[in-house]
Amino acid sequence: MPHKGSVKPFVNFNAKQDAELLHRAMKGLGTDEDAVLMLLTSRSNDQRQQIKAAYKKAYGKDLVGALKSELGGLFENLIVALLTPPALYDASQLHKALKGAGTDDDVLIEILASRTGEQIKDIVKVYKKEFGGKLEKDICDDTSGHYQKLLVNLLQGSREKAVYEDKIENDAKDLFAAGEAKFGTDEETFINIIGNRSPGHLKKVFDAYRKLSGCDIEDSVEGETSGNLENLLLAVVKCVRNVPDYFAGRLYKSMRRAGTDDSTLMRVMVSRSEVDMLDIRASFQKKYGASLYTTIQEDTTGDYQKALLYLCGGSD
Known part of the structure; x- marks a missing residue:
């Protein structure tokens, strides 16, 4: 598979050398921000973790702590984010979204709609280890109704893998019957089909749905649901498509x-x-x-x- 990231592992990587460069960039008066950002944006996350370990070993200090004391504002936040392992970064973002005043639903929706099943399982593990609570419980405390149900569904990270040719037509018909074809909406059907089937399967269901109803599934979701449930369903549909x-x-x-x-x-x-x-x-x-x-x-x-x-x- 061709690499589609803008950041790739650095070829002649040397963690000890990088740790030394960062140490030098922070020594003396003022910090050489350019050196810090050029180095860290051209290493993969895995390599950044190795630099953190090498820095600790060489200087007996935590690299993130050292950088935090030298930097500030949005730049500091970005550098700290780059130095955080991906699952921990997602877990922290979710924790912040749930534990602040009010719930940041946009963050819940973005992360749970776009991550793979494996990634979600990792996030759940790291969340428990880092924050001592269960992510599912924290989400349930902060949300309700069909929106909560679909979030919990996605949180299982157990979306089907296969495309079931024999179920495509039926799923499309069920979605049509649950929305456009009836007065009021049967949200359960939307949640069960869109929340559980594999992306490959759903792409075919959405094509069949378009033939059947003459409109895109997005239009039906927008017409039939509202608020956070609508936003979450749309995000899942968009991630299934692309x-x-x-x-x-x-x-x-x-x-x-x-x-x-x-x-x-x-x-x-x-x-x-x-x-x-x-x-x-x-x-x-x-x-x-x-x-x-x-x-x-x-x-x-x-x-x-x-x-x-x-x-x-x-x-x-």
Whole structure:
């Protein structure tokens, strides 16, 4: 499989040498922010973990703590995010979304709709280890109704793997009967089918649904549901159709508004940089007729901007 991330493992990697470079960048008066951001954005997350270990061994100090005392603001947050293992980063984002004042549903929806079953299982484990509670319980305490049900469903990370040719037509008919064809909506059917079937299977169901009903499943979800349930169903449908496309939309929305939603911008850039950033960039250009690189340039400043542009992986 071709590598679709903008950040790849650094070829002649030497953790000890990198730790030394970072140490030098922080020594003396002021910090060489350029050295820090160029180094960390050109190493994979796995390599950054090795640098942390080498730094601890050489200087007896925690690298994240050392950087935090030298940096500030959004740039600091971004550097700390880059140094966090992916499952822990997702778990922390979910914890923050649940434990703050009010629930940040956008974060719950984005992470649970877009991660693979394996990733979700890892997140659940790390969440328990790190925060001492069960993610499912914390989600149930903060949400309700059909929205809660679908979140818990996705949290099992046990989506089917296969495409069942014999079920495609039936699933499409069931979705049609549950929404467009009746007065009121049978949300359970939407949740059971969209929340459990494999992406490959659902793509075929959505094609069959279009033939049957004359409209896209997205239109029906928008017409038949509302609020958080609608947003979650739409996110799942978008991720089934095309994950990079979904994230291109998230990035566009995070920047094209009054004030930038930096937490979303940062989370997507960090968590997709090694996965599918090149596809997200292509998708962004196609959907919005603008380059992701230029859009980030217009919406951010300083070292934070520089680091994001490196994660974007080039200006074309």
